[in-house]
Amino acid sequence: MKITIIAGARPNFMKIAPIIHAIQKAERAGSNIGYRLVHTGQHYDEKMSNTFFQELNIPEPDAHLGGGGGTQAEQTASIMIAFERELMANPVDLVLVVGDVTSTLACAIVAKKLNTKVAHVEAGIRSFDLSMPEEINRMVTDSITDYFFTTSIWAGNNLKNNGIADDKIFFVGNVMIDTLLKNEGRFVQPALWNELGLTTGDYLVMTLHRPGNVDEEQKFKDLLTAIIMGSNGKPLLFPVHPRTRNIIENIGIDLTQIPNLHLSTPMGYLEFNYLVKHAMAVITDSGGITEETTVLGVPCMTLRDNTERPETCEVGTNELVGTDPNRVGPAMEKLFNGRWKSGGIPEKWDGKAAERIVEELLKL
Known part of the structure; x- marks a missing residue:
């Protein structure tokens, strides 16, 4: 064949x-x-x-x-x-x-x-x-x-x-999980780990890329503000595409006034998943990342109103927070109060x- x-x-x-x-x-x-x-x-x-x-x-x-x-x-x-x-x-x-x-x-x-x-x-x-x-x-x-x-x-x-x-x-x-499990022992600590003095379980990773969240500038600003306000000063690591970085600058967020928000360039697979594995939680609008956090046992809040991977919510560590910035704060409070579900791993x-x-x- x-x-x-x-x-x-x-x-x-x-x-x-x-x-x-x-x-x-x-x-x-x-x-x-x-x-x-x-x-x-x-x-x-x-x-x-x-x-x-x-x-x-x-x-x-x-x-x-x-x-x-x-x-x-x-x-x-x-x-x-x-x-x-x-x-x-x-x-x-x-x-x-x-x-x-x-x-x-x-x-x-x-x-x-x-x-x-x-x-x-x-x-x-x-x-x-x-x-x-x-x-x-x-x-x-x-x-x-x-x-x-x-x-x-x-x-x-x-x-x-x-x-x-x-x-x-x-x-x-899930072949994505094949790759995750095969490479988990090969994850690479990125340089920013030591640069920022990160420690396991004491920072948040975020990824946002969907047009509905990023391209509507006021909504993007409100989402970012809600995440920052709810982060309790924990480091927020945001690998960001240059286009999205430009939008952040356009919407008037002064990064010099937000010492815990750290933007980086997009990362390779091994470095990014090192950060995910050791994070306190992940905030994302990606589908694939919800699968990886489920298997790694990392709390995940998804800024979407729906998901094509419901098993990550029904079985795993993911929860749909939605795209309303007002729902971010309660979700962050739930995380910091230790009330996030532990989750399990879907069949096969x-x-x-x-x-x-x-x-x-x-x-x-």
Whole structure:
């Protein structure tokens, strides 16, 4: 079986790494399976791309499509045009896409139009919020996918409710957690740890990137203010994209007057997760980070009104705080009063999801 694996954006890299390693292991054992890795170039920043390949021991891509930049439509079109050429020149039995980014959608459409089977890793997750580009990507991809690899029973039920047959759905677990568990012992203490005199459990990590939180300047200012006010003076570590840093400056927050807020450039996987593992809590609007905090047992408050990963709330350490700045203070008070739930680990989030995926692929 020949497979093309698609990667394009930061979350993809953590998901493809264990799958590639599992395929390589099967190849060494004599199984008839091989892969071709295609990097769409959706994320072209060094910290968002090459660094992750190096840290996670991902081989150099067989093809780089250079599809970064532009609007959503321009990026989708660019990736589709380039991947069509790639797949016609290098036909395979199956195209494997992961997650819910633009590359996922674009390459799934191209594959199906070239009569190539599609497998979707992390299929079936839903926020039921069509204002999120990712939700559209998930829905369209799952509507044309042939084989669905899911992270939870909940995701599988979403697919069944859409008429997907049981024999096309494979509950394998979470490949993001495969990568987390494999690399936990390799996490790297960043330089700012000593620079700021940090100690385990005595600081907060925050990440904010969704347009609804960041692009509406007054709302962003109100959210930041609420977080700062509720932090009890604990160090607030905020790895931030340069674009978001510019917005912070535009909204009139004087960083010199907030000694506990520390902005940094985006971090690599090993450094960032070192900070997450040792944090008192994480404040985020990311989906993937809620999965990692759940497994690491770190309290997580999500500044969103919905989540496509409800198991992180129902089982794990995550709670939906919402996007209303007025709800941040009570959540922070709950954290500092020691009333945050301890949480557990969802079923099959055990570091073996990629092995299960390859086992199922070999049966197809």
